Amino acid sequence: MKTIGDTIKEIRKMKNMKQDEFTLSQPAISSIESSKRNVTVETLNSILADFNLSLREFEFIRNDYQFSKSDEIFFDFTSYKNSIEIAKNREMIDRIGAYVKKYPTNFIPYCIYVISDVYSKISVNDTYDIESPESIYIWQELKKRKKWTHQEIFIMSKLFFVFPLDESLEIVGRIEIEMEKYLNFYKDIHFDLTFFANLGKFYTHKNQLELAKGYLTRALPLSEEYDKVVVENDIYAYLAIIDYLQGNLEAEAEVLDCVQRYYAMRKYPLAKDLESDWNTFFKDKIFS
Known part of the structure; x- marks a missing residue:
């Protein structure tokens, strides 16, 4: 992965911008591009605003025009239109499983793998009434958190139905609260x-x-x-x-x-x- 400074320099040249065309001073931009100065969140946001570029696209460019493996798994999963497609895509499930086996502490891919497994069980057994201790573990982990990220909300929205009715109502209520602030985030989903x-x-x-x-x-x-x-x-x-x-x-x-x-x-x-x-x-x- 490229440095933040190298990525800023690359994008600046892509846009035919000069170092003195930013909100920050020319010496500041020069120091950032040469990695002589640390970049705070506030500073990066200022530069991204001048670029008219999202942080998501900045990180995509920084990672040589690729998503991180975790994000790639998440976005690949969300591209499937329904649970039937997911349950039947053995290649995807095996690929995620191999990644999770290699990186067991990466929470989001682990959750996606659990969802895939749940959908497969539902498809095979033709019922929502299945056992998934992994889903219980995920809920116990997320329940303790005061707020959820967009990916965490998405994950629980795909797992609530494996729980008893009373507990699923609790989960759904939490999802609806957390979801409200993300309705304009990744609208294409x-x-x-x-x-x-x-x-x-x-x-x-x-x-x-x-x-x-x-x-x-x-x-x-x-x-x-x-x-x-x-x-x-x-x-x-x-x-x-x-x-x-x-x-x-x-x-x-x-x-x-x-x-x-x-x-x-x-x-x-x-x-x-x-x-x-x-x-x-x-x-x-x-x-x-």
């Missing part, structure tokens, strides 16, 4: 949409229908705003499932229509997953 949609599906499976409907109703306008038609279809399917479970048998037609929409979009694994969920868990089961 659309964290709020996927979280609310997953909550709606989870609570439907747990027969907490009004709670599920509340979260799905919050997710629906977000799916339209972000133009996420796949998630939108899932939301409509589960709203119809709730309607059916509450006694409206005609809602079955909407569920099956959502299955067909997945087939029309050529999202065959999602179509089969929704169809399986419907036939296994919900069809002919009226809860109220």
